[in-house]
Amino acid sequence: MDSLTQIALGSAVGHAVLGNKVGRKAVLWGAALGTLPDLDVFIPYGGPVEAFTYHRGFSHSLLIHLLISPLIVWLILKIHTGMQAYKTRWFELVFLCLSTHALLDSLTVYGTQLLWPLTEYPFAISSMFIIDPLYTLPLLFGVACTLLPKINSTRAYKINTTMLVLSSMYLCSSLILKVIVDDKVTTVLSDRQIKVNNYISTPAPLTTLLWRIVVMSDGQYYVAYASVFDEPNEVTLNAYNTTPSLLNDINNEWGIKRLQWFTKGFYNVRQQQSNIILSDLRMGMECNYVFNFVVGVKTNTGIDEGNYEKISQRPQLSKMSNIWDRIWDSKVSLAQANTKSGCH
Structure with missing residues (x-):
């Protein structure tokens, strides 16, 4: 998906996991982690085909996310001292922000290597276009509410979580519509x-x-x-x-x-x-x-x-x-x- 959507998703997930404990820090770290997997575009893979087919590789692997999450948590706790009590929740935030990025990408048609290095197979459910305002706008609204000083933290947390649920329901609806359309086209091809x-x-x-x-x-x-x-x-x-x-x-x-x-x-x-x-x-x-x-x-x-x-x-x-x-x-x-x- 596009970068804005991934930032919004990471921010929304971060706040949903830890926003009620650490406030806007969860939003900012969620935004950074939601961007992190796509930084592989700056890696010089050696040629156009390599850049095309290695993108969404190791940086989008759920296995790599699981392995690297403790290191990122260690870094976060070094920066934000005094938050050792939330160590487990920070791990959940980091892993979920990284993994939801990859899982969302796998809903597009490009191909995402979710299980690298066990397999390079590019998973692509192809139920979402790379830019879809109906998915992104609720996420942006929820995140914006967490950043507005006039909205108290409890209400902002509820709004953000609600928007995250609504956007997830939209993803589910795309899968249903895909089945409906495929059934129609199958009939046409047969006829x-x-x-x-x-x-x-x-x-x-x-x-x-x-x-x-x-x-x-x-x-x-x-x-x-x-x-x-x-x-x-x-x-x-x-x-x-x-x-x-x-x-x-x-x-x-x-x-x-x-x-x-x-x-x-x-x-x-x-x-x-x-x-x-x-x-x-x-x-x-x-x-x-x-x-x-x-x-x-x-x-x-x-x-x-x-x-x-x-x-x-x-x-x-x-x-x-x-x-x-x-x-x-x-x-x-x-x-x-x-x-x-x-x-x-």
Whole structure:
């Protein structure tokens, strides 16, 4: 999730655990700990693929959080002397602020290595978009109440805890909506006799009322948009071409295998001039994907391994209003104009 949300979550959790004992110190430490796991973005991993696939690795591991929490508690008690009586509660605060960060990230589609180093598997439930105001705003309101001097500490504690519960209920509602939408899309795919090799659904930007679905099939992939208010026959479904055979000459390279693994098979391969581009289909919109890599270069003798340069093609903000319209009207199209020809 975005940094503001993680700071708000850490602050809210910190105050819920220890705010009634140490006041605003719990909020400030919660904010810092809610940010800490994402500092791995400043680590020089050695290349674009490494940075893409190692992010949310060890720093998001629940096992590492468990091991490092006593050290952080020791540091906190060195700074705030005279709080040894709350040592156990400080441990709960530290571990919960770190672990809730990782667990929240695992609800997005990116992938979070919760059990590193036992496994590098990137857990991704994909029930939340990386930015969702309906989740973040209650957290911010609760935290703001803990910082306002005119609200007494007991009332602030109750408000913050209530907002934390409400935001958690919103997370649960996203899981329910995901099941509802998946059921509709499954019906559509069955009715249209589309072969499904791989399937994923994730919320559209800023909402859990509209979902984007990617279906990998033989020689192409399908993208569907489904509102929670759609009937199955109103679900929009469009086909796009992909050319995985472009990777035949370089398929054994570490970078290729790593991207195929991390994207869980949801990738598009296309030729753009002399470059071979691999795009992660899980994040972005057709044909503007957030993560694209130059994995190969076409030469006179075949295709050589590329430099894995990252190319960002973020969706246009002008299309955001169409997302809101599509929630209520199934006739609104979010598809690229020429869906059969693929992305160029």
